[in-house]
Amino acid sequence: xxxxxxxxxxxxxxxxxxxxxxxxxxxxxxxxxxxxxxxxxxxxxxxxxxxxxxxxxxxxxxxxxxxxxxxxxxxxxxxxxxxxxxxxxxxxxxxxxxxxxxxxxxxxxxxxxxxxxxxxxxxxxxxxxxxxxxxxxxxxxxxxxxxxxxx
Numbered sequence: 001x002x003x004x005x006x007x008x009x010x011x012x013x014x015x016x017x018x019x020x021x022x023x024x025x026x027x028x029x030x031x032x033x034x035x036x037x038x039x040x041x042x043x044x045x046x047x048x049x050x051x052x053x054x055x056x057x058x059x060x061x062x063x064x065x066x067x068x069x070x071x072x073x074x075x076x077x078x079x080x081x082x083x084x085x086x087x088x089x090x091x092x093x094x095x096x097x098x099x100x101x102x103x104x105x106x107x108x109x110x111x112x113x114x115x116x117x118x119x120x121x122x123x124x125x126x127x128x129x130x131x132x133x134x135x136x137x138x139x140x141x142x143x144x145x146x147x148x149x150x151x
Contacts, residue, residue, distance in 0.1 A: 012112045017066035022059040022076035034143040035062075035132035040125050042068040042146075046132040053084045060129065067113075067122050072129035074110055084137055091130050098126045 026032075026047035034045045042064030049057040058079045060072045079087050093104040094113070101117040116126045124146040131144045 012109065013066060013070040016070035016073040020060075020069050020073040022073065022080075023061065024059050025061055026057055026059040028057065029059075031136045031139060033132040033136035033140060035128045035135075035145070036143055037064065037068065037124050037128050037146040039121065039146060040065050040068065042125055042128055044068070044072055044129060044132060046072070046129060046136055048079075048133070048136050050084070055079050055082050055084070055087065058133075064128075065122075065125050067116065067125040068128055071113065071126045074112070075129045075133060078108070078110060079133070087133060087137065091134055094130055095127060098123055 025045075026049055028049045029047035030050045032045060032047045034043075036043050042062070044060050044062030044064060046060045047058065048055055058076045060076060062072075063069075078090060082090075090107070090110070093107050094110055097103050097107060097111070097114050098116045101114050103111050103114045113126050116122050128144070128146060135142070135144050
């Protein structure tokens with residue numbers, strides 16, 4: 001049973017890595033942020049189109065490892081149509097899950113990243129897009145880097 005679950009999780013991550021969703025620039029973006037993980041070479045730019053507090057659209061561009069691309073892809077799938085508060089709340093759940101393995105009930109498909117905590121070098125890969133999303137919401141123009149202590 002556990003191996004079947006691991007296989008499913010690996011399949012979801014590989015699918016989002018090979019065919020990332022929302023992988024394009026967003027000309028109508030109202031905010032954006034860049035992220036960089038020098039350890040792994042991940043580089044991405046996240047675009048958000050906000051209407052008040054609602055995320056009308058979200059996308060990303062860039063390159064990186066499979067975990068980084070899959071995380072950005074699943075983040076954009078989750079965030080479309082949600083509010084700023086929904087995304088900020090999910091950031092907390094995802095960070096907890098990726099760093100400890102504890103899965104909150106409402107993370108949905110994002111649960112595929114629960115096993116990342118077993119691989120400390122991959123935590124920054126999985127969190128990069130999430131930190132970029134938080135920076136974009138704050139209007140922070142300084143690129144997010146995994147060299148900072150909070151990632």
